[in-house]
Amino acid sequence: MNSLSIMDGGGRRWLTTTGMNPPRRVVDVDDELTADEAYRLAVSGTGLTWHGDFPNARNLLAAMGRRCPSAAGKSFQDKRNHQSRRARILGRLLVPLDSGHVLPLRRGPDVRAACTEVYGPSETASLVSLPELLGVVGAHEWRVKGVEIPALGAKIHPHHGVFSPVRGEYVDLVAKSPLPATELAFDIGTGTGVLAAVLARRGVQRVVATDTEPRALACARENFERLGFAGIETLETDLFPPGRAPLIVCNPPWLPARAHTPLERAVYDPGSRMLHAFLDRLPRHLTPGGEAWLILSDLAELLGLRTRDQLLAAFRRSGLEVLGRKDTRPKHPRATDPRDPLHAARAKEVTSLWRLTTRAEPAPD
Incomplete structure (x- = not known):
C-alpha cells in the first residue's frame, strides 16, 4: 500500500510503497556533496534532498552503496538484516517531485507516467527516495516492455x-x-x-x-x-x-x-x-x-x-x-x-x- 505523509520544511508529501518512514531531519544537497559525507549523514539518519544533476545523484547512490559493509560470511538472517539496514541508509538519498510528478532536476528523466501508475495523480509537491524512484521507473519499463x-x-x-x-x-x-x-x-x-x-x-x-x-x-x-x-x-x-x-x-x-x-x-x-x-x-x-x-x-x-x-x-x-x-x-x-x-x-x-x-x-x- 502506498504511504503518504507530510514532510517538515517545504510541505512536500512523502511517497513510499515500502512503508519506510521519512527521515526526521532533511538537508538540501547538490553536486558538491562528497560520497563520504553523504554516507556519513545517511548513516546518522539524515535525509539528503538532492538538487543537482540527476545522473550525478545516481552516481552518488552507487558510491554510497560501495561504502556499505559487506554481508559476506553472515548467516541468512544476518544477511537479510544487513540488506534491510543497507536499504534504509541508501533510501535517505531523496529527490523532489513537483506537482504532476515532474522531476525538477537537470538531465532528469520524465517520470510522470511511472509515478502516476504507482502513486496516482498528484497535485502537490512530493519527496521520494532515489532507490524507490529508480525502482518505480524500472517497473514501468518492464510493464511497457x-x-x-x-x-x-x-x-x-x-x-x-x-x-x-x-x-x-x-x-x-x-x-x-x-x-x-x-x-x-x-x-x-x-x-x-x-x-x-x-x-x-x-x-x-x-x-x-x-x-x-x-x-x-x-x-x-x-x-x-x-x-x-x-x-x-x-x-x-x-x-x-x-x-x-x-x-x-x-x-x-x-x-x-x-x-x-x-x-x-x-x-x-x-x-x-x-x-x-x-x-x-x-x-x-x-x-x-x-x-x-x-x-x-x-x-x-x-x-x-x-x-x-x-x-x-x-x-x-x-x-x-x-x-x-x-x-x-x-x-x-x-x-x-x-x-x-x-x-x-x-x-x-x-x-x-x-x-x-x-x-x-x-x-x-
Missing part, C-alpha cells in the same frame, strides 16, 4: 509491486506437466496471472485465479485481456475460491522469512504460513482423484530454513500424498552469479512441481 513467456508465445506485463515471471523454469513446469483434467482449474496466488494464462492456453475450459492483493488482480486482468483470455475469472480472496476443482495450482513464496517490502511477499512467507494454510485447506477444495500442483524451490532447504522431512510431514498432516514430482534447474542469471550473497545455495537450487492428491475425501467448507 513485458516479459516474454515461451509457453504462451506472448508477453506478460507485470505491474509495480507484482512479482515478475522472469524465472521461467516454474512456468515451464506448469506448461509441460500432463493435465489431469481440462474442465476447471484454480490458480491460487495468481500474481501477474501467468500460470492461469498458461492453463487457459493449454485448453482448460474454466480457470479461476485468486489473490489477496488488488494490484495483482488488476495486473492479471490486464494480462488476460491482452492475451485474449478475458474469460478467466479473478477473485480477491484468501487462497481458495468456493467449491472444488480437479486441478489446483499454487506457486507460493519459497522462503519462510519475513518480507521487508510488499514486493518481497511474493518471495518470503513468514513461518510458511501461506504454504501450510494452502496444504491444510487443500483437501476441502480438491475433487476426489484430482491433483494439486505445488511449485516450490528447495532454496529454503539449502539455506537451512526448512528440511525436506518437514515438508513431507506437512503433506501427511494435511491428508495428502505425493503422486509424483518433476524437477528442473533455474536458468536465471542469479543462479550462476558468484557475487550473489546466496550464490552457494543458488548454484545447487532445484525447482519442483509436486503432484499432490488427497488420501481421503473430507467434508466441504
Whole structure:
C-alpha cells in the first residue's frame, strides 16, 4: 500500500510503497556533496534532498552503496538484516517531485507516467527516495516492455509491486506437466496471472485465479485481456475460491522469512504460513482423484530454513500424498552469479512441481 505523509520544511508529501518512514531531519544537497559525507549523514539518519544533476545523484547512490559493509560470511538472517539496514541508509538519498510528478532536476528523466501508475495523480509537491524512484521507473519499463513467456508465445506485463515471471523454469513446469483434467482449474496466488494464462492456453475450459492483493488482480486482468483470455475469472480472496476443482495450482513464496517490502511477499512467507494454510485447506477444495500442483524451490532447504522431512510431514498432516514430482534447474542469471550473497545455495537450487492428491475425501467448507 502506498504511504503518504507530510514532510517538515517545504510541505512536500512523502511517497513510499515500502512503508519506510521519512527521515526526521532533511538537508538540501547538490553536486558538491562528497560520497563520504553523504554516507556519513545517511548513516546518522539524515535525509539528503538532492538538487543537482540527476545522473550525478545516481552516481552518488552507487558510491554510497560501495561504502556499505559487506554481508559476506553472515548467516541468512544476518544477511537479510544487513540488506534491510543497507536499504534504509541508501533510501535517505531523496529527490523532489513537483506537482504532476515532474522531476525538477537537470538531465532528469520524465517520470510522470511511472509515478502516476504507482502513486496516482498528484497535485502537490512530493519527496521520494532515489532507490524507490529508480525502482518505480524500472517497473514501468518492464510493464511497457513485458516479459516474454515461451509457453504462451506472448508477453506478460507485470505491474509495480507484482512479482515478475522472469524465472521461467516454474512456468515451464506448469506448461509441460500432463493435465489431469481440462474442465476447471484454480490458480491460487495468481500474481501477474501467468500460470492461469498458461492453463487457459493449454485448453482448460474454466480457470479461476485468486489473490489477496488488488494490484495483482488488476495486473492479471490486464494480462488476460491482452492475451485474449478475458474469460478467466479473478477473485480477491484468501487462497481458495468456493467449491472444488480437479486441478489446483499454487506457486507460493519459497522462503519462510519475513518480507521487508510488499514486493518481497511474493518471495518470503513468514513461518510458511501461506504454504501450510494452502496444504491444510487443500483437501476441502480438491475433487476426489484430482491433483494439486505445488511449485516450490528447495532454496529454503539449502539455506537451512526448512528440511525436506518437514515438508513431507506437512503433506501427511494435511491428508495428502505425493503422486509424483518433476524437477528442473533455474536458468536465471542469479543462479550462476558468484557475487550473489546466496550464490552457494543458488548454484545447487532445484525447482519442483509436486503432484499432490488427497488420501481421503473430507467434508466441504
